[in-house]
Amino acid sequence: MQKVERPPLLLHLAGRGDRICRAGILGLALTLLVSSLAAGGEEQKRLPDPQRGREALLTRAYLPVAWSEQTYHSVWKVWGLSEKPADFEERFRDRYGLHPAPYPNDGLPMGLRYTRGLLGRGITVDCLLCHAGSLFGQSIIGLGNASLDMQALFEEMFAAQGVKQAAPFPFTQVRGTTEGAMMSVYLLRLRDEELRLVAPHKFPITPNLCEDAPAWWLLKKKRTMYHTGSTDARSVRSIMQFVLNPLNGPDYIKSLEPTFADIHAFIRSLEPPKYPFAIDRNLAEKGRRLFEKHCASCHGTYGPNGSYPNRVIPLKEIGTDPWRVQGIPREAKEFYARSWFGQERDAQGQPLTLREEIGYQAPPLDGIWATAPYLHNGSVPTVYHVLNSKSRPKIFVRSYRTGVEDYDPVRLGWKFQELDRPPGPEVPAIERRKVYDTSQPGRSNAGHTYGDHLSESDRFALLEYLKTL
Ligand code: HEC
Numbered sequence: 267m268q269k270v271e272r273p274p275l276l277l278h279l280a281g282r283g284d285r286i287c288r289a290g291i292l293g294l295a296l297t298l299l300v301s302s303l304a305a306g307g308e309e310q311k312r313l314p315d316p317q318r319g320r321e322a323l324l325t326r327a328y329l330p331v332a333w334s335e336q337t338y339h340s341v342w343k344v345w346g347l348s349e350k351p352a353d354f355e356e357r358f359r360d361r362y363g364l365h366p367a368p369y370p371n372d373g374l375p376m377g378l379r380y381t382r383g384l385l386g387r388g389i390t391v392d393c394l395l396c397h398a399g400s401l402f403g404q405s406i407i408g409l410g411n412a413s414l415d416m417q418a419l420f421e422e423m424f425a426a427q428g429v430k431q432a433a434p435f436p437f438t439q440v441r442g443t444t445e446g447a448m449m450s451v452y453l454l455r456l457r458d459e460e461l462r463l464v465a466p467h468k469f470p471i472t473p474n475l476c477e478d479a480p481a482w483w484l485l486k487k488k489r490t491m492y493h494t495g496s497t498d499a500r501s502v503r504s505i506m507q508f509v510l511n512p513l514n515g516p517d518y519i520k521s522l523e524p525t526f527a528d529i530h531a532f533i534r535s536l537e538p539p540k541y542p543f544a545i546d547r548n549l550a551e552k553g554r555r556l557f558e559k560h561c562a563s564c565h566g567t568y569g570p571n572g573s574y575p576n577r578v579i580p581l582k583e584i585g586t587d588p589w590r591v592q593g594i595p596r597e598a599k600e601f602y603a604r605s606w607f608g609q610e611r612d613a614q615g616q617p618l619t620l621r622e623e624i625g626y627q628a629p630p631l632d633g634i635w636a637t638a639p640y641l642h643n644g645s646v647p648t649v650y651h652v653l654n655s656k657s658r659p660k661i662f663v664r665s666y667r668t669g670v671e672d673y674d675p676v677r678l679g680w681k682f683q684e685l686d687r688p689p690g691p692e693v694p695a696i697e698r699r700k701v702y703d704t705s706q707p708g709r710s711n712a713g714h715t716y717g718d719h720l721s722e723s724d725r726f727a728l729l730e731y732l733k734t735l
C-alpha cells in the first residue's frame with residue numbers, strides 16, 4: 267500500500283509551481299465568471315444531442331494547460347537523443363501509445379490537445395487518451411486505448427518541462443492499462459460534497475487496478491456501467507470525474523453537465539467496427555448455437571431480436587482478479603455517494619442509485635474482435651485464451667502497435683511472446699511496463715473458465731461467430 271500526502275493544489279495534472287497555480291486559479295476564476303454568465307439558463311433544458319456531443323469532445327478542452335508547446339517539441343531530449351528526429355510525431359505516438367487524430371488537432375495525436383492558458387497556448391489531455399485507439403492504420407474513437415503508457419507520457423513530459431515532481435502514484439502499472447478509477451479517488455480526496463477544494467480526505471490510494479478501458483459503443487446496451495456495474499448507465503455526472511482537476515472550480519464543473527449530457531449521447535451513438543477479414547458463415551452458424559447454449563445467459567443474444575441481460579457475476583463465481591471489485595476504499599465510495607456525483611436524478615426526478623460492488627458485469631460482446639486484450643484488467647491477450655483458461659500465458663509481451671502484422675485473426679487478439687520470467691530491475695521502467703506479469707497484484711488472469719470444457723473445434727466455431735458481432 268502506498269501512502270500519498272501532498273498539498274491539494276500541487277497536483278499531477280497541473281504539475282507546476284505554487285506561484286503559477288495561484289495565478290492559474292485567479293485566471294480560471296475570471297474565465298468561469300465569464301463563461302457562467304455566457305451559459306445562461308436555456309442550456310439547462312435542452313435535450314442531449316450526439317452531434318453536439320461529438321463537437322464538445324473533439325473541439326474543446328476541459329482541463330487546464332499541463333505542458334507548454336515547447337515541452338512537446340523538446341521531449342525527445344528525455345529519450346536520450348541528440349537531435350529531434352525527422353519522424354518525431356510518429357515516434358512520439360509510438361513511445362506513449364497514442365494514435366493519429368482523425369479530426370483537426372493541429373498535428374497532435376488523439377488524447378492531447380492545444381488549449382489557451384494564462385501563459386498562452388499550451389497542451390492538455392482529454393478523454394481520448396484512454397478512449398481512442400487504432401486498428402490496422404485506422405483511428406477509432408471509442409475503442410479503449412490498449413497501447414497507452416500514461417505513466418511514461420506524464421513522467422517524460424514533466425521532465426522535459428523541467429519539473430522534478432514525481433507522479434503521486436503510478437498512473438500505469440502495465441502498458442495498455444491505467445489506474446483510471448484510482449485517479450478519480452485521488453481527485454475526489456481533494457473535494458467536499460459540493461466539490462469545493464478541502465484538505466485531502468485520508469482515503470488510501472492503492473494503485474493496483476490495472477484497468478482496460480471498456481469500448482464506448484457498448485454503453486447504449488447497458489443499464490449499469492463500469493466494470494463492476496456499480497453505476498446507472500444513464501449517469502452523466504460520473505463520466506465527468508476526469509475533469510476534477512484542482513484548477514477547475516465547483517461551479518465550472520457543474521456548469522459542464524449539459525455539455526457532458528451531449529457527450530454521453532454521442533458515446534451512445536457509436537457503433538462497433540466490422541470484422542475486416544473473411545468469415546466462414548457455416549462455421550459461424552455452428553458457433554452461434556454453441557454461444558446460445560453456453561454464453562448467452564450472461565452475454566445476451568445478438569441480431570435484430572437480441573437482448574442483453576446486464577448481469578453482474580459475483581466475484582466468487584467469476585473468479586477473475588479481485589482488485590477492481592475490492593480495491594476502491596469504502597470511505598471513498600461512501601463519500602462519492604454523498605457528493606454531487608452521487609446525487610444525480612433522472613428526467614423524472616428519480617435518484618440514479620449506486621450499486622454495491624460484488625463482482626464483474628458480463629459485457630456485451632459487440633465488436634469483441636477489436637477490443638483485445640480481454641477481461642477487465644487486460645490480462646488475456648486473445649479471445650481464444652479467454653475460452654481456454656489453462657492455455658493463458660503467465661508472463662507476456664506484445665508490440666503495442668496495432669497494425670495487421672500485430673493482430674492474430676485466428677485467436678482474435680494481439681500476437682504476443684511468452685517469457686519465462688519477468689524482466690529484472692536493470693531493465694528501464696518503460697520497457698518493464700511492456701511485460702504483463704499475471705503474478706502481480708491486480709493482474710491475475712484466473713477465472714472465467716466457461717470455455718474450458720469445450721472441444722478445440724467448438725472453440726473455433728465460437729470464435730467464428732464472435733467475428734460477426
Ligand atoms: C486515464 C484514462 C481515462 C480517461 C482520461 C477517461 N477514462 Fe473513461 N474510463 C477509463 C477506465 C479505466 C474505465 C473503466 C472504469 C471502471 O470500470 O473502473 C472508464 C470507463 C468509462 C465509461 C464507462 C464505460 C462502460 O461501458 O462501463 C465511460 C462512459 C467513460 N469512461 C467516459 C469517459 C469520458 C467522457 C472521459 C473524459 C471526460 C473519460 N472517460 C476519460 C479510463 C479513462
Ligand code: HEC
Nearest residue numbers: 560561564579584586626627628640641642649652716717
Ligand atoms: C456466468 C456468466 C458468464 C458465462 C456463462 C460466460 N461469461 Fe464471458 N464473461 C462474464 C463476465 C462477468 C466477464 C467479465 C469478467 C472480467 O472482466 O473480470 C466475461 C468476460 C468475457 C469476455 C471478455 C470481455 C472483454 O471485453 O474483456 C469474453 C470474450 C467472454 N466473456 C466470452 C464468453 C463466451 C464466448 C462464453 C461462452 C463460452 C462466456 N463468455 C460465458 C460472464 C460469463
